[in-house]
Amino acid sequence: MRKSFVVSTVILFFGAFSMQAQQTAKNDIRIVYSDASSIKLGAVLGDALDNLLINTLAGKDYREVDSKEQGMFGIRYTRQLSPKLRVGADVGYLHIERTMQERGNEADRDSYTSKINAFVIMPTGELSYSKSSMIDFYGTASLGVMVLSSKNDIQGEMLKDSDFSFAFQINPLGLRIGRQLGGFVELGFGHKGIVNIGASYRF
Secondary structure, three states: OOHHHHHHHHHHHHHHHHHHHHHHHOOEEEEEEEEEHHHHHHHHHHHHHHHHHHHHHHHOEEEEEEEEEOOOOEEEEEEEOOEEEEEEEEEEEEEEEEEEEOOOOOOOOEEEEEEEEEEEEEEEEEEEEOOOOOEEEEEEEEEEEEEOOOOOOOOEEEEEEEEEEEEEEEEEEEEEEEEOEEEEEEEEOOOOOOOOEEEEOOO
């Protein structure tokens, strides 16, 4: 009897603590994966122009033989200002690497490697349309900058370039499921692409 009373007390204590934590959790940190389709498309077009320039200057015809690219990985932090509004910051990183090789004889054809690194830093706002203890239906808007750097290693000669540009992301459809620990998916458009998914922890 005494043992069951102690167990019940512990369960009630942790249940009350968990409920209180959920009610007072104002901070949200997220690990985000994005398809970054817009940046990838821009990189493809940029590589095509670079390849055309190199072909013209070198008098050779290069083609892509290998490509290493994943989506954008990032971290987002927001803090609750009101029951429906959160603000914070979103940071993302994308790496693309391509190997181009000269068409022609297998023995003596040249090759070069193109590497692109993109960093996105954006202040972010999140508006909840409808929210319960388990489900949050919301939208986000982000506006900031993108730092883009590229390196082309052409026959031992390294050509480098970097650029700063405006960056944005609008996700009108977002769904988070979970209490303190949850998962989410967002659909929208901008520098991070069409689909954003990941894990979220609120504290």
